[in-house]
Amino acid sequence: MNFMEAPSARKHGVVIVGAGQAGASCAANLRQAGFPGPISLIGEEVAAPYQRPPLSKAWLLGKCTDESIQWKPTSFYAQQDIDLFLGARVERLDRKARCVVLTDGREFPYDHLVIATGARARRMAWVAHAATRLHELRTSLDATRFKASLRPGSTVLIIGAGYIGLEAAASARALGAEVTVIEREPRVLARVACRALSDYFEGHHRRHGVSFLFNRSVCSIDMESNGVHRVKIDGGEQLHADTVLVGVGAVPNQELADTAGLECQDGILVDERACTSDKDIYAIGDCTRRPISLYGQRWRLESVPNALEQAKQAAAAICGGPLPAEEVPWFWSDQYDTKLQIAGLPIQVARLVVRGDAAEGRFAVFHLNDRQQVQAVEAVNAAPEFLMGRRLIAARCTVNVERLCNSKISMKEVAV
């Protein structure tokens, strides 16, 4: 590694705001790269860094514990000389003084700042979330509260049929609750998946006893004296539920950057090194909008792989090392016994090609552009299609559509 200045010249080291998987990984990556200076990792939550994806899946089902979703053992931070500050909220960023200031007045001067503030659950502006004790699912505290509300036979209304909503629906059903999902769009996963995939997942959830209301929005939510929620939806219908979970997307936590004058546009704008419009400030993870050269545009990716990739980029940039190779964006979801894996982004798509049979619960949908190159693949219980699809996307390979459709032909033999 090539440290541009002696540690004595840059004595404040790196301050990382946000101790989710992005921020915590960046701290670890800096040490792996041999960064010699101080590293401060500041997190708003009281819990030490942990993995969020299991919260809506294995953790809810009791298949893993708070301890097993811990990202590192407690001893790790001292061993790696990473100063961890938990339950600490950053109030503002003073770029002139090169310092972040906490709400309790503590100041953290920095040589390099990494903003990893993540995203928060989107709220419905017209509904009193706190007063009606609505649930959301972002943090371990959220998950603990949601789980405590679930019991066999209790009624759960989930607003939003995205990943969080559907994963929570699957887990709640497994725990014996009666689940209804209400969605503004005409299908599940409307924002992130093609129709074939939506149809499959809707059917799968219905087979597991979930009810759906599509093309409906929530007008108001009240809580009756017995604690039951009364939910009015457009068209005049009224529903009752013991528990209401809102999963209608996420909003990037960009206020710290925005207020300090860093360029933001539904996410903190960063380059391929995770650097913001200030050369000493990086931003990584869910709070950013980043370039993806494969697709020639900037994108806001809410995923762990993206957080880990950008953490590596920032660590490499700070240490003066080579940037890691750009990755193909990917996502996964577990619902019941079904594993969904998506690689790439479904943009500039000219045609969809289905391989396998949805009725057998194992298939993949390939999104091709007009040059027969794979832009994205959605794979249901189909690891080979996902992994090979990811490689085809990265290599910009042209595929033979007839071979691709024929699941008897190996995925290794579909490129032209």
Place this chain on the structure above:
Amino acid sequence: MPTITYVSSDGTKSTVDATVGDSVMSTAVKTNVSGIDADCGGACACATCHVYVDAAWLGRLGEISELEKGMLDFANNTRANSRLSCQIAITDALEGLVVTIPASQR
């Protein structure tokens, strides 16, 4: 407490204490062994925790699942002794296990 040795692609060895019940992947992540990316955190969804298992140990690992087999068939640079380290649960019988990390997980 079994010990596990991770050999990086440049030959560097890290020997760490592991906890029974953890996986070979999570042990590497917890001890900051580099080269095991583990993007999905152990859901057998990403094949970025690929390792080569020393021949002496291959027979002592559990059955390989269809899902893992499917992933390994299409992961990069796989060999006959490839495994996904998130699918190897640590037991006392694995004391001294040696795994080699490929140069790249991608």
